[in-house]
Amino acid sequence: PHRTELYEEPPSGCWPIVYSPDYNITFMGLEKLHPFDAGKWGKVINYLKEEKLIADDLIVQAREATDEDLLVVHTRRYLNKLKWSFVVATITEIPPVAFLPNFVVQRKVLKPLRTQTGGTIMAGKLAVDRGWAINVGGGFHHCSSDKGGGFCAYADITLAIKFLFERVQGVSRATIIDLDAHQGNGHERDFMDDPRVYIMDAYNRYIYPGDGFAKRAIKRKVELEWGTEDTEYLQKVHMHVEGALNEFKPDIVVYNAGTDILDGDPLGGLAISPQGIVKRDEVVFRAARSRGIPVLMVTSGGYQKRTARIIADSILNLHSLGLLGRQGPACALGSPSLEHMVRDTAKDLSNLS
DSSP states (O other), rough: OOOOOOGGGOOTSSEEEEEEEOOOSTTTTTTGGGSOOTTTTHHHHHHHTTTTTTTTTEEOOOOOHHHHHHHTTTTTTHHHTTTOOOOOHHHHHGGGGGSSSSHHHHHIIIIHHHHHHHHHOHHHHHHHHSSEEEEEEOOOTTTTTTBOTBBBBBBHHHHHHHHHHHHHHHHOEEEEEOOSSSOOOOHHHHHTTOOTEEEEEEEEEEEEEEEEEHHTTOOOEEOTTTTHHHHHHHHHHHHHHHHHHHHHHEEEEEEEEOOOTEEEEEEEOOOOOOHHHHHHHHHHHHHHHTTTEEEEEEEEOOOOHHHHHHHHHHHHHHHHHTTTTTOOOOOOSHHHHHHHHHHHHHHHHHHHO
């Protein structure tokens, strides 16, 4: 396989939380034309900093996926199509993008998405090394090797899994748990006939993309009704996540943690509370970590202003429950993490007594 910067070791002191300021899409107010909060990723990081969970020198800086990286999955023909602004406008659902020169589109729209994609690939290896990893962006589950759509221009989930299969010893089976409100038709098309990949997908059955062909790749399909609420939702997620991990023992779980299931989301059509989302993430992490399966989480869809706070709260909750345990070297940098270690050790000791 080609050499890639995405697989270089990050400093051992870092948390396996991947982010770059380049994730955020901001230019000339155009991002306001999409229901998407295009600065959501940066806001998540700011909340985590405020809570002293992380500091800039403690997270892994995402790098942009190169053409050579993308070609591990994508066709050259597809990547060439993205050189047409109107194609990108269609994929991202921001019509005025069609009228911008492509160099602007590359820099302001596609580079952020390529950087998030690089982040997911990096997080895949980190998850295997450390037991868990979170890419604060990514989760472009409507994109497959030769077709984008639904704001997804690169197939980061497929890429992360293919990179692991090709480059990391001992990783030959993967489970995708897709809990975004929409069906994850991109990775489904990519892994349609691949027995190494098990897909569980829970989604609102009535909304985009309604891809009947892609549904054939889903091993565990949980089709939800309009307005599904916490109790029913969490019961189904718990049952099917446990069932999926009992049925197929993967070397990695890729968890697509879309927050567009949130009550009031204009596109998702479900009615899950912020607490319900936090609980859902906990269910997935508990199931994977109790079995010793590394988990890679990506944040995917989520289209409201309160979304960033909920993602941050969920990560804080996972940490407070000890589900983000350090596997691998503890932080060597003079930083808040030292006080975390002291606090955690104190907590462990008081639990023993």
